[in-house]
Amino acid sequence: MLNLLTDVPGLAVGQAIDAKARSGVTVILPSARAVCAADVRGGGPGTRETDALAAENLVDAVDAVVLSGGSVYGLAAADGVTAWLGARGRGYGMVTRPDVPLSPVVPAAILYDLANGGDKRWGQDPPYRALGLAAVAAAAEGRFELGSVGAGAGAMAGTIKGGLGSASVVTDDGITVAAIVAVNAFGSVLAPGGRTFWATPYEMAGEFGGLPLDGLRAAPDDWGLAKGSAAAALRANTTIACVATDVALTPAQAKRVAIMAQDGLARAIRPVHAQSDGDVVFALSTARRPLAEPSSAALTRLGALAADCLARAVARGVYEATVWPGDDARAWRDLQG
Numbered sequence: 001m002l003n004l005l006t007d008v009p010g011l012a013v014g015q016a017i018d019a020k021a022r023s024g025v026t027v028i029l030p031s032a033r034a035v036c037a038a039d040v041r042g043g044g045p046g047t048r049e050t051d052a053l054a055a056e057n058l059v060d061a062v063d064a065v066v067l068s069g070g071s072v073y074g075l076a077a078a079d080g081v082t083a084w085l086g087a088r089g090r091g092y093g094m095v096t097r098p099d100v101p102l103s104p105v106v107p108a109a110i111l112y113d114l115a116n117g118g119d120k121r122w123g124q125d126p127p128y129r130a131l132g133l134a135a136v137a138a139a140a141e142g143r144f145e146l147g148s149v150g151a152g153a154g155a156m157a158g159t160i161k162g163g164l165g166s167a168s169v170v171t172d173d174g175i176t177v178a179a180i181v182a183v184n185a186f187g188s189v190l191a192p193g194g195r196t197f198w199a200t201p202y203e204m205a206g207e208f209g210g211l212p213l214d215g216l217r218a219a220p221d222d223w224g225l226a227k228g229s230a231a232a233a234l235r236a237n238t239t240i241a242c243v244a245t246d247v248a249l250t251p252a253q254a255k256r257v258a259i260m261a262q263d264g265l266a267r268a269i270r271p272v273h274a275q276s277d278g279d280v281v282f283a284l285s286t287a288r289r290p291l292a293e294p295s296s297a298a299l300t301r302l303g304a305l306a307a308d309c310l311a312r313a314v315a316r317g318v319y320e321a322t323v324w325p326g327d328d329a330r331a332w333r334d335l336q337g
Contacts, residue, residue, distance in 0.1 A: 003207060004181040006141050008244045009169040010034070010286035013151030013180065014139030015164070016131045022118025022324055025067035025077040025131040026150035026164060026182065028242050028284065029139040029234065033092075035285040038107060041262050041272075042238060042279035048075050049107040050280070055252040059105055063090050066108035066132060066183050066284050067240045072125040074110035080132030082106045109280040111184040112127045112240040115156030116329055127252035151240065155184035157269075157318045161331040165241040165317025167207070167309045177302060181241035183317045186277055187269040191216050192224035193333045199268040199315040208319035209332075212221040225271060238278035239265055241313070243306040248287035248325065253299055258283035260303025264310025267285030274325035278316035281310070 001007045006060070012032045017024035039051040048066075052059040063085050068074030091102030109223045114120055136149070144166075148155075152164030162185065168178035183189065189197055195210055197213030201323070220226065243261040258281045265272050265279060273279055279313055292298040323331050 001147065001170055002143055002165045003168050004144060004246060005168065005178045006144065007248050008068040008176050008178050008286055009288050011163040011244055012139040012141045013144045014137065015137040015144060016134035016138065017153045018127045018131060021127060022116050022154040023113050024150045024153035025128065025135045025254055026067045027081055027135040027139055028180065029136060029284055029315040030284065033063055035249050035251055035254050035287065036062040036065065037251055037258045037283045039255065039262055042277035043275035045280055046075065046110040047108065047280055048078050049105060053107060054252065055062050055148065057218065059289045060251055061109055063104040064106045064136065065284065066106060066243050068128060069111045069113040069151055069154050070107060070126065070128050071110055071114050074128045075108055076128040077132030078106045078108040080129040081136045082144060084133055084136045087104065096270040101105050107282065109240040111155060111240055111278065111286035113183055115182060116154045116156065118154060126226060136307065140152065143207060145266065151182035152317055155182055155214065156329065157183045157185050158188040158227055160225055161321040161323050161329050162320030163317040165313040165320065167312035168233045169305055169309055175247055177245045177305040177309055179241060179243045179306065181239060181310060183239050183312045183314050184237060185239045185269045186227050186237040186274055187271045188224040188226040189210055189269055189314055189318050190225055191285050192222045193217050195332065196316060197272055198264065199311040202267065202311045207312065208315040218270065237276050239269065239281050241310055242263065242271040242282040242284060243310055244284040244286065245302055246286050247302060248289065249285035249291065250277065254283045254285055256299055257303045257306050260334065261306035262312055266308035267307065268311040268314035275277065279324055287337045
């Protein structure tokens with residue numbers, strides 16, 4: 001196992017960045033249409049097609065999920081992915097006729113990285129549709145990079161460099177659960193006064209430094225390396241993620257997993273889900289295994305595993321992040337301790 005989202009059978013991940021703009025896109029591409037749900041907790045979200053995923057609505061599966069930088073401009077990344085899928089005959093068919101194209105369902109979420117020092121003077125031609133096309137074309141099963149790549153390329157985690165993280169777990173009975181996340185949070189992923197990740201109790205095999213637990217403490221209102229109180233800093237946030245499993249879920253069950261997975265953000269970031277955050281978690285099922293009985297207990301287990309994986313993925317994204325050349329920001333590895 002690779003400790004990545006692609007450990008879930010049937011999922012591929014592709015990424016693309018624009019180094020000049022200091023931004024990028026990450027695409028999660030299932031090999032077949034997959035059940036998906038979304039849970040939105042942040043007060044300032046930027047999303048596409050999340051309403052369509054509600055259990056009472058028509059859509060019962062998606063063709064891809066997009067995580068993107070670029071704020072509102074980044075939603076165009078899903079246009080590129082949709083075009084790529086449609087050209088390959090993938091999507092939902094309302095009318096079965098050769099002259100009527102299928103309609104790919106591509107939900108997306110974006111984070112704000114417009115003020116990170118990159119060149120955003122793109123006029124009427126933002127790069128995100130092209131980045132979406134490049135990312136989905138590059139999607140592959142197996143290993144992908146973490147850190148300052150894809151949707152996490154321009155991210156900040158509090159006042160240190162954020163990034164793209166992923167983590168997975170395979171249970172003793174063979175269930176796979178995994179997460180991928182672009183960490184661009186207002187809150188800090190570290191306990192005040194040190195380098196210890198809030199997610200440290202969930203760490204596996206020293207995957208983000210193996211630091212001891214004794215650094216985990218904070219006084220009320222001590223947010224450590226969270227962003228400052230300036231209005232610009234308060235607005236420049238959002239953590240966007242996707243959790244996935246190979247267990248077959250209905251849309252309503254996937255929604256419950258997404259809701260429970262949000263607790264992974266609460267375990268890894270302090271504070272989180274603020275008015276100025278746009279935090280969104282998608283949940284995907286590739287349906288390679290049946291949901292065990294009793295289903296309520298099995299679903300609770302999946303949600304708990306997803307939350308743990310997401311907390312670990314947050315820490316891994318920041319742990320692997322690097323600073324852009326010439327930038328005066330700090331990465332986790334630059335901190336003393």
